[in-house]
Amino acid sequence: MTDNSQVLTSMTADRQSESEARAARDQRHDLWFRRTVCGAAMLVLFLLACIAGSTLWGGSEAFRTFGLDFLTTTDWDAVAGKFGAVVPVYGTLVTSFLALLIAVPVSFGIAIFLTEVAPPWLRMPIASAIELLAGIPSIIYGMWGLFVFAPFMAEHLSPWINDNLGAIPGIGVLFQGPPLGIGTLTAGIVLAIMIIPFITSVMNEVFRTVPVALKESAYALGGTTWEVVWDIVLPYTRTAVVGGVFLGLGRALGETMAVTFVLGNAHQLSASLLMPSSSIASVIANEFSEAYTDLHRSSLIGLGFLLFVVTFIVLACARLMLMRLSRKEGL
Amino acid sequence: MSSANENLYRMRSFKNKLAMVLSCSATLFGLGWLVWILATTLINGFSALGTALFTQMTPSPGSPGGLANAFYGSALMSLIALAIGTPIGLMAGVWLAEFARHTKLGTVVRFINDILLSAPSIVLGLFVYTAFILPVSAMTNHQVGFSALAGALTLALLVIPVVVRTTDEMLQLQPSTMREAALALGVPQWKLTLQIVLRAARAGVVTGVLLALARITGETAPLLFTAFGNQYWSSDILKPMASVPVVIFQFAMSPFDDWHALAWAGALVLTMFVLTLSLLSRLILLRDRSN
Numbered sequence: 001m002t003d004n005s006q007v008l009t010s011m012t013a014d015r016q017s018e019s020e021a022r023a024a025r026d027q028r029h030d031l032w033f034r035r036t037v038c039g040a041a042m043l044v045l046f047l048l049a050c051i052a053g054s055t056l057w058g059g060s061e062a063f064r065t066f067g068l069d070f071l072t073t074t075d076w077d078a079v080a081g082k083f084g085a086v087v088p089v090y091g092t093l094v095t096s097f098l099a100l101l102i103a104v105p106v107s108f109g110i111a112i113f114l115t116e117v118a119p120p121w122l123r124m125p126i127a128s129a130i131e132l133l134a135g136i137p138s139i140i141y142g143m144w145g146l147f148v149f150a151p152f153m154a155e156h157l158s159p160w161i162n163d164n165l166g167a168i169p170g171i172g173v174l175f176q177g178p179p180l181g182i183g184t185l186t187a188g189i190v191l192a193i194m195i196i197p198f199i200t201s202v203m204n205e206v207f208r209t210v211p212v213a214l215k216e217s218a219y220a221l222g223g224t225t226w227e228v229v230w231d232i233v234l235p236y237t238r239t240a241v242v243g244g245v246f247l248g249l250g251r252a253l254g255e256t257m258a259v260t261f262v263l264g265n266a267h268q269l270s271a272s273l274l275m276p277s278s279s280i281a282s283v284i285a286n287e288f289s290e291a292y293t294d295l296h297r298s299s300l301i302g303l304g305f306l307l308f309v310v311t312f313i314v315l316a317c318a319r320l321m322l323m324r325l326s327r328k329e330g331l
Numbered sequence: 332m333s334s335a336n337e338n339l340y341r342m343r344s345f346k347n348k349l350a351m352v353l354s355c356s357a358t359l360f361g362l363g364w365l366v367w368i369l370a371t372t373l374i375n376g377f378s379a380l381g382t383a384l385f386t387q388m389t390p391s392p393g394s395p396g397g398l399a400n401a402f403y404g405s406a407l408m409s410l411i412a413l414a415i416g417t418p419i420g421l422m423a424g425v426w427l428a429e430f431a432r433h434t435k436l437g438t439v440v441r442f443i444n445d446i447l448l449s450a451p452s453i454v455l456g457l458f459v460y461t462a463f464i465l466p467v468s469a470m471t472n473h474q475v476g477f478s479a480l481a482g483a484l485t486l487a488l489l490v491i492p493v494v495v496r497t498t499d500e501m502l503q504l505q506p507s508t509m510r511e512a513a514l515a516l517g518v519p520q521w522k523l524t525l526q527i528v529l530r531a532a533r534a535g536v537v538t539g540v541l542l543a544l545a546r547i548t549g550e551t552a553p554l555l556f557t558a559f560g561n562q563y564w565s566s567d568i569l570k571p572m573a574s575v576p577v578v579i580f581q582f583a584m585s586p587f588d589d590w591h592a593l594a595w596a597g598a599l600v601l602t603m604f605v606l607t608l609s610l611l612s613r614l615i616l617l618r619d620r621s622n
Contacts, residue, residue, distance in 0.1 A: 137549020
């Protein structure tokens with residue numbers, strides 16, 4: 001009897017200690033699991049800091065040598081060792097601005113078509129087709145731009161622009177120049193084609209979040225489709241739409257290959273949109289592997305740092321604006 | 332009075348019609364570019380397609396050749412990039428979805444990851460150049476400079492944010508009742524995550540990896556000064572290596588017609604591969620949803 005109970009207690013004690021050991025083991029494993037995945041997530045934060053830090057460090061020689069002149073001079077002369085960022089920065093801003101000027105209205109139109117106009121069976125295929133456009137690698141856009149679109153520009157569009165817009169006093173100077181085909185305007189158009197899918201898909205998505213009851217009330221009051229879009233849908237989604245536009249801008253600013261092919265890599269400041277120019281990304285792509293002096297390389301990395309800071313600010317604004325809409329939805 | 336109303340009505344109706352016409356033409360305009368670009372790539376690419384493309388090395392101007400070494404380089408670097416980037420992205424995504432769903436730190440990481448997702452890839456190349464190539468070159472007495480490994484690391488930096496984002500989203504979609512059921516049975520958290528939640532979200536996670544692959548196969552800019560390029564076959568990951576996009580860039584920018592033809596052929600293969608991947612990932616998601 002006593003033997004039996006002793007065996008029994010020892011068995012339960014065994015089992016208890018076994019399950020306790022197991023619980024402790026599970027807890028230990030969980031702790032390590034948690035630490036590992038947390039470490040991976042922290043790596044993402046660390047990476048961003050490293051990217052900013054390393055490009056700042058890499059560009060420090062240029063920043064030290066030229067000081068503020070780096071941002072205010074137009075010289076870019078590898079032989080004389082003089083580097084100023086004005087031309088590439090100007091080129092980046094102008095091409096991106098042109099791209100937005102074209103892409104925003106077009107994307108808005110496509111988004112209206114997809115949410116209000118098209119019959120339901122047509123929405124899916126067209127949305128997918130537009131997204132296919134986003135999937136095409138940027139180098140294909142660049143090649144197409146160089147071999148197909150630039151000759152087209154040189155033969156048809158540039159002469160027309162030169163004749164008709166170049167004569168307007170005031171803004172005419174923007175549109176004068178030889179019909180080279182490559183240049184700021186061509187780069188802006190190719191960039192616009194590239195960012196249309198990004199802006200469209202954001203607009204399409206946020207337009208869908210507008211409560212149906214809201215739209216139907218407007219229709220019931222006799223509003224036309226256009227009035228519903230302009231007075232109901234757009235005000236409701238305004239910040240997110242601007243966020244989508246900024247997302248497109250972020251893409252356009254940092255886009256390299258498409259621009260490098262059609263911009264012409266010329267280091268001169270020109271008022272005309274038909275003249276070749278250069279952007280930050282295209283200068284880096286064209287010159288980095290051939291930069292033989294440390295100062296040249298450092299100037300290029302410094303340009304990269306500027307690009308990173310600008311796109312970071314633009315993309316951060318975009319995300320904050322997009323987040324505001326999802327908060328409104330209560331998601 | 333009634334004529335004023337009539338006028339107002341006409342005006343509104345006209346405005347609406349104009350807007351609808353513009354909206355339709357915007358769609359046609361957008362699709363027009365797609366058709367134009369795809370058609371050009373198909374026509375120019377097919378005329379240069381042949382078995383030599385996949386069996387011969389990149390030629391010097393004037394002699395026949397293919398892109399075999401570039402295809403090999405691209406495949407190898409993409410594989411290494413996926414091997415490095417996928418586990419890190421998966422783990423970070425798991426942390427975001429399972430441990431930090433509504434925390435401040437989680438929001439910050441998600442925010443930063445979204446920015447990395449659309450950060451200019453050329454800057455990532457500069458980062459790898461200053462943080463990897465320069466130190467390694469200094470350590471090995473300039474024996475190792477531009478290398479395939481550096482290229483793969485750059486591509487891995489592009490893989491991580493894509494995988495983090497999709498993993499996070501797909502895990503958040505999984506019902507919490509499933510997690511609770513497992514926890515009630517006494518399953519430890521790591522087992523719950525790896526063997527139950529991740530398994531349920533498998534299709535979504537695979538989609539993320541495919542999308543990441545689609546993104547890096549077309550990536551050119553950061554490879555220009557990390558993997559550089561190589562005219563010959565090389566399987567040494569510490570040496571410069573050719574990749575399809577970089578070869579396309581060099582060949583397209585050259586003045587030689589036979590190089591242009593090869594560049595178009597490469598562009599065609601690249602485009603088809605990327606489009607197939609994105610279609611495939613869509614199909615996987617669709618099939619998963621219908622189940």
